[in-house]
Amino acid sequence: MKNSNGKPKKLSFISIYFLGINAVIGSGTFLLPAQIYHDMNLMAIFVLLCTAVTVSMIALCYADLSSRFKGSGAAWLYAYHAFGRFTGYELGIFTWFLGCCTLGAEIVALLTTLKSFWPALNNSIVYYAIALGLLLLFSIINFFGRSLVKVVNNISAAAKMVTLIVFIVVGAFFIRQANFSPVIPAAATKGAVPFLQHFGAAFTPIFYLFTGFSFIPIAARQMNNPEKNIPRVLIAVMVSVTILDCLMMIVAIGLVGDKLGTYSTPLASALEHGVGKWGYSFIIVGMLISIFGVAFSASFNAPSLIASLSNEHKLLPAWVGKKNKHDAPWVGIIMTAVLTGIFVTQSYLFLVSCTVLASFIQYVPSILAVIKFKHSNEFPNHGFSLPGKYTIPTIALIVSCYMVTNFTPLTLLVGVVVAAIGAVLYFFIDRSPAMKKKEKMHQEFLNELRHNEIKF
Numbered sequence: 001m002k003n004s005n006g007k008p009k010k011l012s013f014i015s016i017y018f019l020g021i022n023a024v025i026g027s028g029t030f031l032l033p034a035q036i037y038h039d040m041n042l043m044a045i046f047v048l049l050c051t052a053v054t055v056s057m058i059a060l061c062y063a064d065l066s067s068r069f070k071g072s073g074a075a076w077l078y079a080y081h082a083f084g085r086f087t088g089y090e091l092g093i094f095t096w097f098l099g100c101c102t103l104g105a106e107i108v109a110l111l112t113t114l115k116s117f118w119p120a121l122n123n124s125i126v127y128y129a130i131a132l133g134l135l136l137l138f139s140i141i142n143f144f145g146r147s148l149v150k151v152v153n154n155i156s157a158a159a160k161m162v163t164l165i166v167f168i169v170v171g172a173f174f175i176r177q178a179n180f181s182p183v184i185p186a187a188a189t190k191g192a193v194p195f196l197q198h199f200g201a202a203f204t205p206i207f208y209l210f211t212g213f214s215f216i217p218i219a220a221r222q223m224n225n226p227e228k229n230i231p232r233v234l235i236a237v238m239v240s241v242t243i244l245d246c247l248m249m250i251v252a253i254g255l256v257g258d259k260l261g262t263y264s265t266p267l268a269s270a271l272e273h274g275v276g277k278w279g280y281s282f283i284i285v286g287m288l289i290s291i292f293g294v295a296f297s298a299s300f301n302a303p304s305l306i307a308s309l310s311n312e313h314k315l316l317p318a319w320v321g322k323k324n325k326h327d328a329p330w331v332g333i334i335m336t337a338v339l340t341g342i343f344v345t346q347s348y349l350f351l352v353s354c355t356v357l358a359s360f361i362q363y364v365p366s367i368l369a370v371i372k373f374k375h376s377n378e379f380p381n382h383g384f385s386l387p388g389k390y391t392i393p394t395i396a397l398i399v400s401c402y403m404v405t406n407f408t409p410l411t412l413l414v415g416v417v418v419a420a421i422g423a424v425l426y427f428f429i430d431r432s433p434a435m436k437k438k439e440k441m442h443q444e445f446l447n448e449l450r451h452n453e454i455k456f
Contacts, residue, residue: 104343156293163286
């Protein structure tokens with residue numbers, strides 16, 4: 001859409017807010033309460049609040065970086081500016097890996113939900129056939145009908161908001177106070193170490209409830225008054241999602257108590273306990289629409305990302321960014337489908353863990369970039385500057401380092417393997433004249449920005 005001057009119309013605060021809501025609320029909101037409650041009982045609410053505060057600090061670091069640079073605003077681009085080509089390349093690979101993990105997790109979440117009333121999915125052959133069929137469907141749509149993305153996103157956003165609000169409002173009338181006991185698992189009361197183990201076990205999956213926040217600063221250049229609206233949108237989305245998630249957890253616990261940790265579809269089963277079968281069916285339908293929308297969006301974003309690494313910044317060979325006549329990055333679509341096809345063979349919780357790990361691999365360089373630029377004052381802020389100088393990024397960095405201790409050895413091994421493969425491939429990538437020219441242009445861009453010669 002264009003305005004009267006023929007220029008693209010800027011997105012309003014409300015538009016960015018709902019896009020942010022849609023990006024943040026995914027399958028985790030519907031499926032992870034069982035795991036979170038199992039680890040911390042009623043104190044899961046406290047862990048959720050701690051997570052929300054931490055993610056908000058990381059998101060504010062992204063906002064600070066987005067005010068310093070033009071561009072897509074992705075973590076890999078910030079790393080490219082701050083620490084050089086190789087770091088930007090590695091973060092780009094991890095960002096694509098994150099997209100594939102998210103797509104895989106959402107497909108598994110979709111099939112997990114369908115299992116509750118379609119027993120045939122318990123057969124592994126049927127399960128994987130449907131999973132690969134969904135991947136094929138997403139790929140075909142992305143080849144020919146990418147205009148559907150906005151429609152699907154809007155429907156998905158509406159479905160998840162209505163579903164959660166109905167769950168909270170209706171379920172609140174059937175809460176039993178006795179279900180709010182115990183406050184904390186007995187195993188976690190045996191000392192500081194057991195408590196921290198349980199806290200960490202809940203902390204990691206809760207992060208999956210918020211990982212979509214990075215979309216918000218990415219859209220900064222498309223916003224009206226980004227210097228004012230970025231922090232406002234960040235705060236509004238994080239506060240809204242935190243309130244929704246906390247109310248959702250309180251109602252779910254109040255409905256079924258310690259049974260919550262045993263359900264594969266916790267919200268649907270909890271509402272069924274309160275109001276009957278119609279409550280279960282309502283939540284399931286809302287979940288399916290929401291999860292399908294998030295999966296479809298991930299199937300669109302991941303190929304676009306890896307294509308942009310090739311086409312816009314020449315961090316990958318030209319063939320990776322090839323597009324068809326419909327302007328679809330067909331090589332990226334195929335690569336994403338193949339990798340995701342491997343991921344859908346894994347469990348939902350494992351994919352959630354991999355997604356959170358990939359997210360933190362992005363967060364740490366971004367946080368360090370903020371610290372570096374605040375120390376050197378190398379690139380000026382335009383409109384928004386992170387308050388408190390080093391306070392927020394330092395706390396965010398400490399928590400991020402703590403998070404690494406909560407991942408299983410297998411998850412960490414996956415991260416190491418991805419990093420190692422990416423590093424090896426980097427040194428085999430042909431340094432074409434186009435790549436060298438792009439790198440020279442990038443250095444010229446940074447030099448101009450250092451001297452404040454580029455107008456925002």
